[in-house]
Amino acid sequence: MFHGLSTVTLYAPDLDEAGRWYTEALGVAPYYVTPAYIEFHVGPMKFELGFIKAAYAGSPLAKTPAPVDGSPSGAVANWHVDDVAAERERLIGLGATPHDDVVERGEGAGYVTASVIDPFGNIIGLIHNPHWATIHAGQPS
Template sequence: MLRGLATAGYVADDVPAAAKWYAELLGIQPYFSRPDTENPAYVEFRVGDYEHELGILDRRYAPASSGTCGAAVAWHVDDIDAALTRLKAMGAIEHEPKTLLEGGFASASVIDPFGNVLGLTYNPHYLAVLTRHRADSPSAES
């Protein structure tokens, strides 16, 4: 039923400020902006090895909720400590500290400056799938 991450959705009161913050974090600019790039109500980035979508929606159009979101997407990172250090330097607040889990997994989360939970994980399974995907890709055979 669930085939893979399509879009991780976040909300912000100030979409241009959030887009700038995430552009700095990701090292890329949004590829999609509506209604326009001058006054966006929604922006979207393509992130990571599989170009998953990270969208930021103006809070005025978000489903009703209070405080931080109830579901957090955990993004694979190669170094949780380095990611936490960078995110905190950019104004994020630690939500859950780094936790080492069985099998080499680790997790942590922060709250971004816009009130969203941003989950981080070091996930050996993600790396195994990525390695398998790269080995199976047509470009690997050339």
């Protein structure tokens, strides 16, 4: 039985640089740091966002598939935000590259998505999900 998202793991060639960029993007510092891996707690549920040093891609130590051709890759985890367009622009201002435009989904249902590519080649999905917002209303972020 699935109990919920635990950890999303991506790659970065320079973990120090990824740590700095994501500390600013997420507004929190990594809570776990090693020379080969860093990890952040994100949001009220403290979901884990981890980065493996790209030099370990394909290694049995990585325990996650490596990008094959250098194009943007990784699991697309959609992170709930209050304003998708504003967050997309903020991340672009921090050095992310546009990926998918802002799209309203479900004809007035309130679902909005977009994505950017972080400076390390990973796709960051953004979503405003009314269901998520309802479940987590009033909880600290």
